[in-house]
Amino acid sequence: TLPTHAISTGDGRSFECGSTDTLLRAALRAGVAATYECNSGGCGTCKFTLTSGEMHQLDPDAAGLTPRDKRKGKMLACQSVPLTDCEVALQAGDAWFADQSTPGVRSGRVTRVRHLTHDLREMTLTAPGAAEFLPGQFAMLTVPGAPIHRGSPDGAPRGLERAYSMSNLPNDDGQWQFQIKRVPGGAVSGIVVDDLDIGDEVLIDGPYGHAHLKDSGRDIVVVAGGSGLAPMVSVVRGLAERADAVDRRIDFYYGGRTPVDMCAIEFVDEVRDRVARVELVEAVSMDDADDGWTGPRGFIHALIDHDTVDGLADRDIYIAGPPMMTDAVVRKLVLELGVSTDNIHYDRFF
Ligand code: FES
Helix, strand or coil: CEEEEEEECCCCCCEEEEEECCCHHHHHHHCCCCCCCCCCCCCCCCCCEECCCCEEEECCCCCCCCHHHHHCCCHHHEEEEECCEEEEEEEEECCCCCCCCEEEEEEEEEEEEEEEEEEEEEEEECCCCCCCCCCCCEEEEEECCEEECCCCCCCCCCCCEEEEEEEECEEEECEEEEEEECCCCCCCCHHHHHHHCCCCCCEEEEEEEECCCCCCCCEEEEEEEHHHHHHHHHHHHHHHCCHHHHCCCCEEEECCCCHHHHHHHHHHHHHHHHHEEEEEEEEECCCCCCCCCCCCECHHHHHHHCCCCCCHCCCCEEEEECCHHHHHHCCCCCCCCCCCCHHECCCCCC
């Protein structure tokens, strides 16, 4: 058996962390509402200070820590694995995140695959038990053939994981559906898009993430690019299931490089009869006069404005996609259009 260590947070909370888990995930599994966003070393939200004991760092060069953080001895909870019992000063709320399911690890099998575009593949995994998550949340996937994580502590080699959002809705059948885009040079996405086959085993650890569909009763805007399609499809499907869906309006923005990247229409059509109104705006960013595209061109954030979205200031706005796109959309909404940050929902990945 692999060793387990006792973690105490210095403010009276304690939990166990096994050597195949990270400090962040062990805290979340124990119901300690530790602060985080990406779960992948990129955002820096999960910084903590080690008061006593020894921690192994999965990725000592993770982008979430600045040189100044390192000088001050900060570590990332999502990249730390205890080697001894430890005491930590961790940022954590007093109560578990309302409505969220506690994340767990389960083994799933690929039961369905289909190509949505030349480089975007939908994959459905089936795992024992109910698939419990909120629309817009993500899971960490470990796929067969992924390279071993270079920072694995001795005795616990693990495959490189990636965070992917679910595109379906929670269900009792154990179905976890993803829409994954091939990232050029990516270590994991190429395996999912090109190699995974029916019956292959994939480890699912989740759910994670805070950018899930809220219960606000507001109309919504969703903005997606690339693999960000999946969580926005889930959010739209989730809204369409609600009792007040017939009164709700949805504006769905989807940005891609070229016309062959466009594929959101089927998901918009799927909910059309169940909501008051749904509008789709797809834009291509490449300027190629010969590509046959007659719709809007340019970056997606340029198309969102008070003129183009009725009542923009009173909507809930969900964003998922490449970090540069997410940043550009958030900046425009907040700085130019005066939208309250309380109405904008996204998880930061880098
Ligand atoms: Fe750890 Fe983002 S949650 S760096």
